[in-house]
Amino acid sequence: xxxxxxxxxxxxxxxxxxxxxxxxxLKYAQDIIDTVREPFLVLDDKxxxxxxxxxxxxxxxxxxxKTEGVSIYKLGNGQWNIPKLKTLLExxxxxxxxxxxxxxxxxxxxxxxxxxxxxxxxxxxxQLILLAVEDVTKEKxxxxxxxxxxxxxxxxxxxxxxxxxxxxxxxxxxxxxPSTESIIGYTQQEFKKLSNPFKLVPKDERKIxxxxxxxxxxxxxxxxxxxxxxxxxxxxxxxxxxxxxxxxSDPDVGAVxxxxxxxxxxKELESQKDDFIGIASHELRTPVTSLKAYTQILxxxxxxxxxxxxxxxxxKMDAQLNKLNALIGNLLDVTKIERGKIVFNKERFDFNDLxxxxxxxxxxxxxxxxxxxxxxxxxxxxxxxxxxGLVLANLLxxxxxxxxxxxxxxxxxxxxxxxxxxxxQDFGIGIPNENLxxxxxxxxxxxGDKADTYPGLxxxxxxxxxxxxxxxxxxxxxxxxxxxSKFRFSIPFKGKxxxxxxxxxxxxxxx
Amino acid sequence: MAKRIMVADDDPAILDVLKQILEGKGYxxxxxxxxxxxxxxxxxxxxxxxxxxWMSGIDGGDVCKKLKRQKATKHMPVILxxxxxxxxxxxxxxxxxxxxxxxxxxxxxxxxxxxxxx
Numbered sequence: 001x002x003x004x005x006x007x008x009x010x011x012x013x014x015x016x017x018x019x020x021x022x023x024x025x026l027k028y029a030q031d032i033i034d035t036v037r038e039p040f041l042v043l044d045d046k047x048x049x050x051x052x053x054x055x056x057x058x059x060x061x062x063x064x065x066k067t068e069g070v071s072i073y074k075l076g077n078g079q080w081n082i083p084k085l086k087t088l089l090e091x092x093x094x095x096x097x098x099x100x101x102x103x104x105x106x107x108x109x110x111x112x113x114x115x116x117x118x119x120x121x122x123x124x125x126x127q128l129i130l131l132a133v134e135d136v137t138k139e140k141x142x143x144x145x146x147x148x149x150x151x152x153x154x155x156x157x158x159x160x161x162x163x164x165x166x167x168x169x170x171x172x173x174x175x176x177x178p179s180t181e182s183i184i185g186y187t188q189q190e191f192k193k194l195s196n197p198f199k200l201v202p203k204d205e206r207k208i209x210x211x212x213x214x215x216x217x218x219x220x221x222x223x224x225x226x227x228x229x230x231x232x233x234x235x236x237x238x239x240x241x242x243x244x245x246x247x248x249s250d251p252d253v254g255a256v257x258x259x260x261x262x263x264x265x266x267k268e269l270e271s272q273k274d275d276f277i278g279i280a281s282h283e284l285r286t287p288v289t290s291l292k293a294y295t296q297i298l299x300x301x302x303x304x305x306x307x308x309x310x311x312x313x314x315x316k317m318d319a320q321l322n323k324l325n326a327l328i329g330n331l332l333d334v335t336k337i338e339r340g341k342i343v344f345n346k347e348r349f350d351f352n353d354l355x356x357x358x359x360x361x362x363x364x365x366x367x368x369x370x371x372x373x374x375x376x377x378x379x380x381x382x383x384x385x386x387x388x389g390l391v392l393a394n395l396l397x398x399x400x401x402x403x404x405x406x407x408x409x410x411x412x413x414x415x416x417x418x419x420x421x422x423x424x425q426d427f428g429i430g431i432p433n434e435n436l437x438x439x440x441x442x443x444x445x446x447x448g449d450k451a452d453t454y455p456g457l458x459x460x461x462x463x464x465x466x467x468x469x470x471x472x473x474x475x476x477x478x479x480x481x482x483x484x485s486k487f488r489f490s491i492p493f494k495g496k497x498x499x500x501x502x503x504x505x506x507x508x509x510x511x
Numbered sequence: 512m513a514k515r516i517m518v519a520d521d522d523p524a525i526l527d528v529l530k531q532i533l534e535g536k537g538y539x540x541x542x543x544x545x546x547x548x549x550x551x552x553x554x555x556x557x558x559x560x561x562x563x564x565w566m567s568g569i570d571g572g573d574v575c576k577k578l579k580r581q582k583a584t585k586h587m588p589v590i591l592x593x594x595x596x597x598x599x600x601x602x603x604x605x606x607x608x609x610x611x612x613x614x615x616x617x618x619x620x621x622x623x624x625x626x627x628x629x
Contacts, residue, residue: 281594287524345597
C-alpha cells in the first residue's frame with residue numbers, strides 16, 4: 001500500500017507516505033479504519049476481533065474493551081452469533097476470498113432489528129479478514145414504505161371503477177386496468193391486443209376523436225376531455241367520458257393516460273331532459289303565439305275606432321310578449337349550447353335592418369330610456385339572423401335593467417375590415433373590475449352596491465357570447481363602476497357554414 | 512270569388528287567431544285540428560294550406576311531403592308553421608313552398624300568404 005520514494009524526487013510533486021516499520025503500517029491502517037464511516041471490523045483467522053472502528057462501536061452500542069480480542073460470535077453476549085454470518089465467514093470466504101453486498105437481517109437484543117450489508121475480504125498474507133458492516137435498516141425501511149405506497153397506488157388504480165389505459169403515440173395500449181372489462185367487456189389482455197382502441201369508436205366519431213388525440217400529442221403535459229360512443233364487446237354502443245393526459249415526455253409514464261367511465265345512464269337522462277325542454281318550450285311558445293296574434297288583431301280594431309292610447313298599450317304588450325318569447329328561446333338555447341347541440345340557421349341578411357328592428361322592438365319595453373342608433377353598416381352579413389338579433393336584444397335589455405337612473409342608451413354600429421361591430425353603451429351602475437371576466441359565465445348576475453338584486457335568469461350574456469363566438473366573432477366589455485358599461489360584439493360578414501358532421505359533446509382541448 | 516285558405520294546427524287558439532286575421536283580410540278560411548287533415552281536404556283544393564309541424568298525433572312535415580308527392584295535390588301551395596327554429600330547414604326538406612316561425616308578426620304572416628295565394 002505504500003511505496004518508497006526518494007525524498008529527492010518529491011520536490012514539486014505530492015509527497016507520498018513513507019512507511020518504514022510494521023508499527024507505522026499498523027498505525028496507518030488503524031487511522032484508515034478509524035476514519036471510515038461505515039462500521040468496520042478486522043478479524044483474525046479464528047474470527048477474533050483484532051480491531052474495530054468507532055463507527056462500529058457507535059452503531060452497535062458496544063465498547064472497545066469488550067470487543068477487541070473477543071470472537072465475533074461471542075460479541076455482546078453472543079449477539080453476533082448469526083448463522084448466516086457464520087456460513088459466510090467459514091464456508092464462502094475461504095473459497096471465494098471475498099464477498100460483497102450480502103444482506104443479513106438480524107434482531108439484536110440490544111439495538112433491535114437491523115438489516116446489514118456485509119462486505120468482506122480475506123487478506124491471506126496477514127491472515128486477516130476485513131469485514132465492513134453497512135447498516136441499511138433505514139434505507140430498507142424507506143424502501144418498504146415506498147413499496148407499500150406503490151402497492152397502495154396500484155390498488156387504487158386497479159380497484160377504481162373508472163378504467164385507466166396507457167396508450168403510446170401510435171395508439172398501442174401498454175396498460176389497461178381491470179375495470180376495462182366491466183366497462184367495455186374486453187379483458188385487460190384482449191384490450192391490450194387491440195392495435196388501436198379508437199377502432200371501437202363508430203366511424204363518424206372516430207375521425208374527431210383521433211384528431212383530438214393527435215392534437216393532444218402536440219402538447220405535452222396537457223389534457224383533453226371528450227364524450228363519445230364506443231362499441232362494447234357484446235356489440236352495443238355505450239357512451240364514454242374520457243380525460244386524456246399527454247405524459248409521453250414524462251420519464252415515469254411515457255404514455256398518454258386515458259381515464260374513462262361509462263356515462264350511458266347520464267346521457268340517457270340528459271336526452272330525457274332535452275326532450276322535456278324541447279316539449280316545454282314548444283308548449284310555452286304556443287300560447288305566446290296566440291297571445292301575440294290576439295294583441296295584433298286588437299291593435300287593428302282599436303286603430304279603426306281611433307283609440308290611440310289603447311293602441312299604444314297594445315304595442316307595449318306586444319313588445320313584452322317578444323321579451324317573453326326571447327326568454328323561452330334563451331332557456332332552450334342554453335341547454336343546446338351546454339350539449340354542443342346548438343344549430344344555427346345561417347342566411348345572408350341586411351344587418352342594418354336587423355339592428356333597427358331590434359332597437360324598435362326593445363324601445364317599446366321602456367318608457368324611461370331612449371335608445372339612439374349611431375352609424376350604419378351597409379354590407380350584408382351571413383349568419384343566424386334571429387340569434388344575432390337576440391344578442392343585441394339581450395345587451396339592450398341588460399342596458400335598460402342596469403341603468404335605472406339613466407335616460408339614454410347608445411348603440412354604435414360600424415364596419416371594421418371583415419367584421420360588423422355593434423356597441424351598446426349604458427350610463428348605469430357599471431360592473432366592478434373583479435366581476436368583468438365573470439359576466440359571460442352562466443347564471444352570473446350583477447349585484448348593485450346595496451346588494452340589490454336585479455331580476456333575470458343570468459343566461460343572456462352567456463348565450464350571447466356563445467352565439468357571437470360560434471359565428472367567428474368576439475365579445476368584449478368595458479365598464480366603470482357608477483358610470484356605466486360598454487358591451488361590444490363583432491360578427492364577420494362572411495360567416496362560415498355550419499359543419500353538419502357529428503360533434504362529440506365538449507370535445508375541446510384544455511391546457 | 513274569395514281565395515280559400517285551409518289552416519291546420521292542433522291548438523284551437525292558434526286556429527281562432529289565424530281565422531280572424533285571414534278573414535279580416537277577406538280570405539275564406541277552413542280549419543282542421545290536424546290529425547285527419549289528409550282526409551279533410553276538400554276535392555276542390557284550397558288556394559293555400561297553412562300547416563303546423565308539431566301536432567298531436569301527426570307530423571305536419573310528413574303531411575307536406577305526402578301532399579307534394581301526390582299528383583292531385585302537389586301544386587297546392589303549403590306554408591309550414593312551427594315554434595321550432597329549424598322550420599326553414601324542414602320546409603326545404605319536405606318540399607314546402609314557405610315557412611313561418613311562431614310566434615309571428617301579423618304583417619309578416621299576411622305578406623307570406625299574399626305571396627302564395629295566386
